[in-house]
Structure formats: structure tokens, C-alpha cells
Amino acid sequence: MHPYLQIMIGFARSGVLGYGGGPSVIPLIEYEAVKNYKWMNSDEFGETLALANTLPGPIATKMAAYIGYKVKGPLGAIVAVTAHILPSLIALIGILTFFYSFRSSPFISGMVQGVTPVIAVMLFMMALDFLKKGSKGLGVRWAMILAVFAFLLLQILTLHPGIVIAIFLTSAFIFATYRGRKTMKQNFEQESREKVQ
Template identity: 55%
Template sequence: MKSSYKELILAMVRTGILGFGGGPSVIPLIRYEAVTRYHWVKDEEFGETLAIANALPGPIATKMAAYLGYKLKGPIGAAFGILAHILPTCIAMVLLLTLINVLSFSSRVTGMIQSVMPVIAVMLGLMAYEFAAKAVKGLGKVLGCIFFILSFLFLQIIPIHPAIVIVIFLGYGALHYKLQDRIQKNKSKSKEMSA
């Protein structure tokens, strides 16, 4: 996993510039750069890191940029990752600040923004589907459906903060795999004893 500062900066600049609609909408772009394009992390590691980052305070996209930068190049890489992700947008905001009043009344700009929203919804839906498919593959259909229903109840019916729900499921995941590992070790021992 050899990577250069140039690749890190280009990836984070692309995600910062092309991301539209807030932090969560940038995550599929960061995932593409980190998992598909540069192979910095495997999909499972990206999903685990995303879950942990969601439980921490602050903007999710900058946390992911910092994590990837740190993983690749240490503390300096984390700083480069964050700056490359946020600086182009900050500069663009400063440059376009004078045009906001003019553009905000334009029907064309409003139409452009409204036409981009479905694309973001599809990207988020696709990412959610891929993560759900992996969860069902790892946990099974019954347990995966139960967790989907529980998370819906926790987030929509009983309004629990998403970070708390994530921590609960992370805790269960750690316990689940620990128990699963212990059961497999016991099965292996019993097979060895019977052989």
C-alpha cells in the first residue's frame, strides 16, 4: 500500500470539490478513492472506520480524510488530507461569496441544485444497500433484518441519537464476533478430541 502525498492530495481535493450536499453525501466519493481507485483500505475496514467516525463529534468527511491521511502518511498525512479536502471548498466559498445574492434568485441555479439532489440520493442509497448486503452476508438474513428493524426503531420511533445507536451496534458486533470465534475454537477442540 505505497502511496504518495500527490495521490492523497488529489483524492481529497476531488472529494472536496465534487462532494455536494454535506458530509454524508461525500462518503461514497471518499470510499471510491480509498477502496476502488487507490486500494488504500479494504471495503470492510472502510465500513468499520465510517461507523467509528460517525460515533465521534464533528464533520464525517473531514474525519475520514484525516483517517486516510494518517493511515498513509502519519500525522503530516492527516493534516494534508484535511487541508486538501476542505481548502478548495473554502477558497471557492470566499471567491463566490459576492455572487451569492445574484445567483440565489436565478431560476437556472435553483433548477441545477434540484436536479443534483436525486443523484446524491441514489449514491447514498447504493452505499447503504452495499453495507446492508455485507451485514446480511456476515450476520445472516434473520439477524440482519432484526438489526435493520431495531435501528429503524431506535432512530425513527424512539429518537435516540445516531452516535449512541452506532456505539450499541459496534458493541454488539465486537461481542458477536468474539462469541463466534470462541464457538469455532470449541468446535475445533472437540473435533481434535474425537479424532
């Protein structure tokens, strides 16, 4: 199948099936990008998601643009964003026009309430997956400490997710730089000792 057609089908599918929008679409995009078409691995997807959260605008659109660009350059980004937005936009106009006339119906209310637990489970499974990935590099204890700290910043202090991600990215960069310099210094000292011997 041609890459542009893959991009079109993948993002049209995630756009149409992503009921609830925003974060609920991310597991669907992950399925298309990582498992179905293998445009990237799960670690790359996690990094892309973290960086996309620091930028303004809808997360699903940013993810579509980046993944489309990664696969087929600027035209791939345009195809991905269009494929992601257009079907749901057309459906939204048609369905909302129909549902608006039945907005007080218990059937419509039941539909919305019935799909909410499914979205909650999808997001919970994705959160667990990211926690497992984090614990591989950090260890379980540090992953849990950082997860609790992030929860406090987001829920108690109500900081914007972009600010929290920026704090964590900056801290990780500083720590990695410090650790890298320390390792280089230790290696240099060891080489010096070996030369003296």
C-alpha cells in the same frame, strides 16, 4: 505518483465534487480510497466509516484524517484534511458571494433541486452495498432485522447515529465474545474426549 500527491488530488477531488457535504461526500471518498488509489479494501472502509460515525465532528473530515494517516502517518492526515477542506472553502467563499446576489433566482433554486436526486441515488447505492456486506457475515435475515431495528432507533426514537452505532458495536462485541468462548469450550471438550479415547 507520489503518495502525498495522491492524497492531495484524491481528497481535493472528493472535497470539491462532494456537493451537499456530509454523507454525500462519503461515496466519493470511498471511490478514491478503495477503487482509485486502493489505500484500503471496501470492508476496511466500512469499518472506518462506522467508527468515524461514533466520534464528534464532520464525517468527511474524520475520514480524510484517518485515511491520510493510514497512508502516510501524521503528515498524511494533515495533507488529506487540508486538501479536502481548502479548495471547497475557497470555492465556497467565492461562489456564495456570487450566488447570494441571485439567491431569489429560479435558476439557482433549480440547480439545487436538480442535484438532490443524484445525491439520493449515491447514498442509496452505498446503503445497498453496506447491506450486502452485512448479509455476508450475518445472513440476509439477520441483516434485514438489524437494518429495521437501526431504522426504528434512528427515525422513530430519533437517537443520535453515534449512540446507535455504539449500541450495535457493543452488542456485536458481547455476542462475538460469547460465541468465541462457547467455541473454545466445545473445542476443549472435544479434545478432552479424544484424549480419553
